[in-house]
Amino acid sequence: xxxxxxxxxxxxxxxxxxxxxxxxxxxxxxxxxxxxxxxxxxxxxxxxxxxxxxxxxxxxxxxxxxxxxxxxxxxxxxxxxxxxxxxxxxxxxxxxxxxxxxxxxxxxxxxxxxxxxxxxxxxxxxxxxxxxxxxxxxxxxxxxxxxxxxxxxxxxxxxxxxxxxxxxxxxxxxxxxxxxxxxxxxxxxxxxxxxxxxxxxxxxxxxxxxxxxxxxxxxxxxxxxxxxxxxxxxxxxxxxxxxxxxxxxxxx
Amino acid sequence: xxxxxxxxxxxxxxxxxxxxxxxxxxxxxxxxxxxxxxxxxxxxxxxxxxxxxxxxxxxxxxxxxxxxxxxxxxxxxxxxxxxxxxxxxxxxxxxxxxxxxxxxxxxxxxxxxxxxxxxxxxxxxxxxxxxxxxxxxxxxxxxxxxxxxxxxxxxxxxxxxxxxxxxxxxxxxxxxxxxxxxxxxxxxxxxxxxxxxxxxxxxxxxxxxxxxxxxxxxxxxxxxxx
Numbered sequence: 001x002x003x004x005x006x007x008x009x010x011x012x013x014x015x016x017x018x019x020x021x022x023x024x025x026x027x028x029x030x031x032x033x034x035x036x037x038x039x040x041x042x043x044x045x046x047x048x049x050x051x052x053x054x055x056x057x058x059x060x061x062x063x064x065x066x067x068x069x070x071x072x073x074x075x076x077x078x079x080x081x082x083x084x085x086x087x088x089x090x091x092x093x094x095x096x097x098x099x100x101x102x103x104x105x106x107x108x109x110x111x112x113x114x115x116x117x118x119x120x121x122x123x124x125x126x127x128x129x130x131x132x133x134x135x136x137x138x139x140x141x142x143x144x145x146x147x148x149x150x151x152x153x154x155x156x157x158x159x160x161x162x163x164x165x166x167x168x169x170x171x172x173x174x175x176x177x178x179x180x181x182x183x184x185x186x187x188x189x190x191x192x193x194x195x196x197x198x199x200x201x202x203x204x205x206x207x208x209x210x211x212x213x214x215x216x217x218x219x220x221x222x223x224x225x226x227x228x229x230x231x232x233x234x235x236x237x238x239x240x241x242x243x244x245x246x247x248x249x250x251x252x
Numbered sequence: 253x254x255x256x257x258x259x260x261x262x263x264x265x266x267x268x269x270x271x272x273x274x275x276x277x278x279x280x281x282x283x284x285x286x287x288x289x290x291x292x293x294x295x296x297x298x299x300x301x302x303x304x305x306x307x308x309x310x311x312x313x314x315x316x317x318x319x320x321x322x323x324x325x326x327x328x329x330x331x332x333x334x335x336x337x338x339x340x341x342x343x344x345x346x347x348x349x350x351x352x353x354x355x356x357x358x359x360x361x362x363x364x365x366x367x368x369x370x371x372x373x374x375x376x377x378x379x380x381x382x383x384x385x386x387x388x389x390x391x392x393x394x395x396x397x398x399x400x401x402x403x404x405x406x407x408x409x410x411x412x413x414x415x416x417x418x419x420x421x422x423x424x425x426x427x428x429x430x431x432x433x434x435x436x437x438x439x440x441x442x443x444x445x446x447x448x449x450x451x452x453x454x455x456x457x458x459x460x461x462x463x464x465x466x467x468x469x470x471x472x473x474x475x476x477x478x
Contacts, residue, residue, distance in 0.1 A: 030372070031369040031371065031372040033320075033322055034321050034322070034366070034367030034368055034369070035367060083318060084309060084312070084313050084318050084319070084323060084327070085309040085313075085327070087309075088306070088308055088309040098334060099333070099334070099337035099338060100337070101333040101336070101337055101379050102306075102330055102333040102334040102337055102338075104333075105326060105329050105330040105333050105376075106306075106330045108326050108330075109309075109323055109326040109327050109330055112320075112322045112323045112326050113318070113320075113323050116320045116322065116323065117318075117320075148379075151375065151378060151379065154371075154372060154375035154376065154378075155375070155376055157372060157375075158322055158372070
């Protein structure tokens with residue numbers, strides 16, 4: 001605890017206090033990364049998971065506003081944003097030319113690059129990292145496509161266990177409405193068309209998103225993240241998330 | 253325990269060569285390939301780190317020094333998976349003799365030297381079956397080193413293991429790095445039943461042994477084209 005001087009107390013009486021997040025121990029899920037000292041990671045890692053149309057981006061934008069207003073430095077990461085392979089990954093996806101294991105490893109490379117070059121340095125600097133999806137989406141996509149779970153758990157043993165994970169759950173029937181309203185079209189991958197569940201894109205979307213939701217629930221039991229009802233009003237969800245994140249910051 | 257392609261019931265067979273840079277393994281596998289081709293057999297040759305799409309990311313990463321031990325490992329695994337799933341497996345199912353200049357053992361050796369946990373690396377590559385025959389070209393470390401270093405080549409950053417901070421001198425770093433990889437190969441050689449080749453022998457002597465060993469283990473006549 002910092003020493004309270006007369007001066008700092010004077011400041012405190014005129015300005016709202018800024019909460020200094022409590023440092024809590026961090027761990028990797030598996031083997032982790034070579035030469036990383038987890039004790040030096042003083043920031044917080046908060047993950048928001050959910051399908052497209054679950055309100056993920058909206059909620060993250062609001063959390064950033066709120067955290068910065070409260071005096072916390074934030075850093076945002078997401079899938080397919082690495083310097084190393086994001087372009088190549090985009091190309092590969094457009095052409096649909098990679099087989100399953102390859103695509104999976106490509107995504108893992110993208111993830112590892114951001115983990116080592118963005119997430120860990122930010123946590124070392126004491127920032128709050130907001131991740132727009134994390135390993136769970138990557139694992140769920142692969143599991144739905146029949147990849148071996150133990151292989152995936154070993155692969156993502158490099159991942160740092162976040163301080164909090166929120167999964168915004170929305171029924172596929174409502175997701176499809178939201179996505180149609182936003183894009184007036186369905187996306188090939190988000191509809192799981194590569195799985196051959198149905199030749200009809202709309203049907204395929206519903207089936208695929210249903211499988212994804214089931215898989216997330218299963219992963220929830222392994223990784224213990226918090227399921228948030230993404231069908232509530234956005235304001236109510238924000239308030240709920242803020243409350244939960246406050247606990248994370250206070251270490252309670 | 254992992255299985256070979258033969259044990260998994262594939263009609264094809266995979267032969268891999270492993271060893272340090274400068275051990276002469278590429279020469280040997282090239283001569284083996286020529287011999288098999290001239291007999292009219294179904295042969296396919298595949299090199300480490302050669303899948304087109306992944307290459308762009310790999311070379312960018314290496315050039316800009318963006319790679320950490322983990323991303324170095326993963327990007328090579330991606331490259332390998334691409335070749336494995338799109339070429340090696342279909343060709344092995346089609347009954348080809350597939351020759352690989354380096355296979356998963358290269359990753360096992362290099363990534364572990366770079367500090368990745370061995371179990372993790374092996375887990376990442378666990379989708380790949382074992383070769384039916386693996387030749388390890390064991391030259392003395394000094395011979396391999398001098399074959400590479402005598403021409404005073406410009407060693408690339410990762411090739412010299414400069415990312416490991418072994419020495420500020422690239423040549424010295426290369427020596428230490430290769431020495432550690434050599435130890436990893438030796439440690440794997442029993443476990444993965446490497447055919448250990450004396451790479452200090454004459455090229456022709458080695459090739460004679462390689463051809464005899466392959467012919468003894470694989471019924472070459474069954475790989476005739478058409």
